[in-house]
Amino acid sequence: MIPAMPLPAQPRRWQQLWREAITDPLELLALLGLSARAADLLPATDTGFPLRVPRGFAARMRPGDPADPLLLQVLPQAAELGDVPGFTRDAVGDLDARAANGVLHKYEGRALLVATGSCAVNCRYCFRRHFPYAEETAAANRWRSAIGHLRDDASVSEVILSGGDPLSLSTPKLAELADALVSIPHVRRLRIHTRLPVVLPERIDAEFRDWLAALPLQKIVVLHANHPAEIDAHVIEACTTLRTAGAVLLNQAVLLGGVNDDADVLARLSERLLEGGVLPYYLHQLDRVAGAAHFEVDDARALDLVEALRTRLPGYLVPKLVREIAGEPSKTPLQRIDASMEMTARIR
Ligand SMILES: *Cc1c(COP(=O)(O)O)cnc(C)c1O
Ligand code: SF4
Numbered sequence: 001m002i003p004a005m006p007l008p009a010q011p012r013r014w015q016q017l018w019r020e021a022i023t024d025p026l027e028l029l030a031l032l033g034l035s036a037r038a039a040d041l042l043p044a045t046d047t048g049f050p051l052r053v054p055r056g057f058a059a060r061m062r063p064g065d066p067a068d069p070l071l072l073q074v075l076p077q078a079a080e081l082g083d084v085p086g087f088t089r090d091a092v093g094d095l096d097a098r099a100a101n102g103v104l105h106k107y108e109g110r111a112l113l114v115a116t117g118s119c120a121v122n123c124r125y126c127f128r129r130h131f132p133y134a135e136e137t138a139a140a141n142r143w144r145s146a147i148g149h150l151r152d153d154a155s156v157s158e159v160i161l162s163g164g165d166p167l168s169l170s171t172p173k174l175a176e177l178a179d180a181l182v183s184i185p186h187v188r189r190l191r192i193h194t195r196l197p198v199v200l201p202e203r204i205d206a207e208f209r210d211w212l213a214a215l216p217l218q219k220i221v222v223l224h225a226n227h228p229a230e231i232d233a234h235v236i237e238a239c240t241t242l243r244t245a246g247a248v249l250l251n252q253a254v255l256l257g258g259v260n261d262d263a264d265v266l267a268r269l270s271e272r273l274l275e276g277g278v279l280p281y282y283l284h285q286l287d288r289v290a291g292a293a294h295f296e297v298d299d300a301r302a303l304d305l306v307e308a309l310r311t312r313l314p315g316y317l318v319p320k321l322v323r324e325i326a327g328e329p330s331k332t333p334l335q336r337i338d339a340s341m342e343m344t345a346r347i348r
Helices: 012-020 025-031 067-074 093-098 143-152 169-180 206-214 233-244 263-275 299-312 339-347
Strands: 101-109 110-114 158-162 189-194 219-225 248-255 279-284 320-323
Touching: 012 169, 101 143, 110 143, 158 169, 169 206, 206 233, 233 248, 248 263, 263 279, 263 299, 299 320
Parallel strands: 110 158, 158 189, 189 219, 219 248, 248 279, 279 320
Antiparallel strands: 101 110
8 A cells, every 4th residue: 555645734725815915016006996106106116115915905995096095004105205204214113122032021911922023914104114023033933032031920921922913823833832821820811913813814714713712821812903994794704703712802003194094984993893892992103113104193183083982982992092102111191281280290
């Protein structure tokens, strides 16, 4: 008898879809029936941060609309060019500096692992556009040093996987980490920050579901959707799968001019998320990275928008408006500086 050959490793379906992502801006525009000029396409230059968008996400864009809110998040545009004061390549410098062993431990009780630098989509407003990361991450043969750090610090009860997108790692690779986490008695919660269930919902396949369901930790998945049109039936299905595997689902969004700086849009986003069993968590003010200035929304307007949401929606559908300020011990909530508070400050 001829012994059976081992099966060649088949890429999983989501990995196949990942590889088939659109990377040519002209192809994307052709699919949408748009001209480069109408869409303000960035003339071909090497930005070091090319277009990348899964086909399923592109299918949710409205053909013929150069202002489509999903398109604007991914298309390299001429508006990115030019220096704007305050917008730097190193807007989250401390993050990069501390990522050496992949562990960022700046908030009490929580340690964040930069699991990988990869994402299925390149979002134009992301600080990641200036950090290709190489393999400076916790996963690159380095779970070991990350795990060592976590094991030695009994104050850490929650491990946050971030990136990049941690779900770009294969499920067996995630399982390797999780097994080590489970063996650390003081780690009780695993939180995963990911945009993949939104941009490539096929990632939440049976293999992943079964792994997550069996994981003996409290599980929190923080999704990243910015606009209700991102959430189609496949995304809702992925959310349902995550919930039935025992995860608590939250969403963080980034406030983006021209994309979601509108009370109607934000209200619909919250309601659509709830249909997937996802509660809005944070609405972030933009990180001030070079090339993203055209997305900025000023603080006064951001506060007005959240105020409008508060009057229209139940409290649990109103996200917290925050900004990341390097060196602060938590995310910083945005607050209106009202006259009476200023007065108190002066008297003191
Ligand atoms: C945002 C962040 C966290 C998590 O903060 P929460 O307010 O708990 O969501 C943890 N570590 C780092 C480095 C962060 O930037
Ligand atoms: S880290 Fe998140 S926001 Fe940044 S490019 Fe990846 S998916 Fe987009």
